[in-house]
Amino acid sequence: MQQGRTAPLLAVEDLQAWYGHSHVLQGLSILVQPGEIVTLAGRNGAGKTTTLKAIMGLVARRAGRVSFAGEDILPLPPDSRFHRGLAYVPEERRIVPGLTVEENLRLGILASRHQREEARRIEAIAETFPRLKQRLKQEAITMSGGEQQMLAIARALMAEPTMVLLDEPSEGIMPVLVEEMFEQFVAMKRSGTTILLVEQNVELALEVSDRVYIVDGGAVVHHAPAAELRADPEIQARYCAV
CATH class of the missing domain: 3.40.50.300 (P-loop containing nucleotide triphosphate hydrolases)
Structure with missing residues (x-):
């Protein structure tokens, strides 16, 4: 190459x-x-x-x-x-249905090396994805497919890949x-x-x-x-x- x-x-x-x-x-x-x-x-x-x-x-x-x-x-x-x-967002999204948007986002940082920066990361992600900012306390399963896809991407970004x-x-x-x-x-x-x-x-x-x-x-x-x-x-x- x-x-x-x-x-x-x-x-x-x-x-x-x-x-x-x-x-x-x-x-x-x-x-x-x-x-x-x-x-x-x-x-x-x-x-x-x-x-x-x-x-x-x-x-x-x-x-x-x-x-x-x-x-x-x-x-x-x-x-x-x-x-x-290196982060991966599969086609299936794999959102946890019983959790809120904010709780799903936290899953992305719990698995990472940035656990102490949780609040800062959620705030930054919410600014990048305004739709999610409006729905942080909403159950993820109640959102549209497009909003769930945004959540899957945002969750991957929580670890700052x-x-x-x-x-x-x-x-x-x-x-x-x-x-x-x-x-x-x-x-x-x-x-x-x-x-x-x-x-x-x-x-x-x-x-x-x-x-x-x-x-x-x-x-x-x-x-x-x-x-x-x-x-x-x-x-x-x-x-x-x-």
């Missing part, structure tokens, strides 16, 4: 992953620089979600190299990766909330958070991303700046149609 002008925050090289006997990732390689939003695009079943899970250590059988902040983390368990500043892996954040969410959420991704980038995004809403992802890797058959088949891909509908139609 070509190196950028600065050392990458995340470097994935020749990543292989299996579910049982199914060889899902077949030599996938990507780079993510500090402060970028990078999107993994491609058709359903291309291997995008598996890529995020393998980076986070949630795929049992894997090979290759995953370097985060200069350290090879492939042998590490998921909790060690989390404590090194260096990088967040986001899996299909717009899935099943009203368009008005999707646009608001993607605006918050840009705000997260401005605050110094690096994002690796898996997203089927390619048009919107291209608006906020710096670069895009298109995945097909468990490997990268195209890589380009987001602006270049926006101007190439042929590539989008070839690889990104659901």
Whole structure:
């Protein structure tokens, strides 16, 4: 892989992953620089979600190299990766239904190294996500799907991760909330958070991303700046149609 002008925050090289006997990732390689939003695009079943899970250590059988902040983390368990500043927000959200918004947020810091900074973090997150600020005492299960997705992302941010892996954040969410959420991704980038995004809403992802890797058959088949891909509908139609 070509190196950028600065050392990458995340470097994935020749990543292989299996579910049982199914060889899902077949030599996938990507780079993510500090402060970028990078999107993994491609058709359903291309291997995008598996890529995020393998980076986070949630795929049992894997090979290759995953370097985060200069350290090879492939042998590490998921909790060690989390404590090194890597957070993951799965498509399922996994909000705890019996808890309030504020209590769900606290779960994100209880598992982190920042427990003494709980009040400050909740205040900062509430400013970043105004909808959540209005609902801190509300039971999380009573919120809309889009608001629950914001809560899942906000909970991941409680530990002040260096990088967040986001899996299909717009899935099943009203368009008005999707646009608001993607605006918050840009705000997260401005605050110094690096994002690796898996997203089927390619048009919107291209608006906020710096670069895009298109995945097909468990490997990268195209890589380009987001602006270049926006101007190439042929590539989008070839690889990104659901």
